[in-house]
Amino acid sequence: MKLYYAPGSCARASHIALREAGAEFDLALVDFTRAEQRSEAYRAINPKGRVPALETDRGLLTETPAILAWIAQSYPDAGLAPLNDPFQFARLQSFNAYLCSTVHVAHAHSRRGERWADDQAAIDEMKRKAPEVMDSCFRLMETDMVTGPWVMGEAYSVADPYLFTITQWLPAHGLTSTSYPTIHALVQRMLERPAVQDAISAEAG
Ligand SMILES: N[C@@H](CCC(=O)N[C@@H](CS)C(=O)NCC(=O)O)C(=O)O
Missing domain, CATH: 3.40.30.10 (Glutaredoxin)
Incomplete structure (x- = not known):
């Protein structure tokens, strides 16, 4: 591989x-x-x-x-996933789909605006707004999606490295994970893992 x-x-x-x-x-x-x-x-x-x-x-x-x-x-x-529980597996997929289709895309608006617009003013506006959108995504994940201690609750899963990875991009937006305490604690636990x-x-x- x-x-x-x-x-x-x-x-x-x-x-x-x-x-x-x-x-x-x-x-x-x-x-x-x-x-x-x-x-x-x-x-x-x-x-x-x-x-x-x-x-x-x-x-x-x-x-x-x-x-x-x-x-x-x-x-x-x-x-690394609740493989024997279709509902829990769908919840895991739902979380990862949100990171992929919404949070990652919000991040990309600050660096890759030329994907969506040619007009420099439009690109600048996407860049300006990206931190606000990232913050609202992280607030939603913090309050409604991440159970703690891991994304799915007690069980570590592949959602955790994914959230960890995207959380590392917050400083590029002038944001910090300390604003989202459950996610911040998860990041600290991730940093202790040998694989990470x-x-x-x-x-x-
Ligand atoms: N939806 C894809 C997004 C992949 C993606 O956009 N990756 C970025 C790095 S984080 C990339 O390759 N960017 C290069 C570019 O835009 O030129 C996924 O989740 O795997």
Whole structure:
């Protein structure tokens, strides 16, 4: 297996989950500083031009919630999802879908406005508004979604590395996780986990 990643990107969630699962995999750096994600060579691997992408023996997987669910299902002994409870599994997917489709997209409005507009004024306006939208997403997760101590309650799951990864982006918006106490405590617990420490140091090179 090979995980295509960029340091500190959303690929970190899949990276941590692979380590939690005890999977054997190689890391392949996609260097954003050289725009490698848009290179012909990388697009031949992942036409989306994004990370993460996970090369498996059955083909390429993209989209973080899909990769996380696949890891949890492929390594059931690691206990990374409520695999025997369809309702709880759907709740986990619901949380990860929110991170993917709403929170991550809110974040991208501050850095990748050119995806949605050509007009510089519109791009600037998206950038200006992004911290407000990120804050409202985090307030909603804090009050209505994250049970604590982990996202799903007592059981650690693949939702935790995903939330951890996106929470690391708050300072880019002038925000801090301390404003969301349950999420902040979860981040502190994540930082104590060997899989998280190993992933961070591997990404640092
Ligand atoms: N929906 C995708 C989003 C992937 C994505 O946008 N990844 C970012 C890094 S966090 C990326 O590759 N950006 C490169 C670019 O926009 O050029 C997922 O959740 O996996």
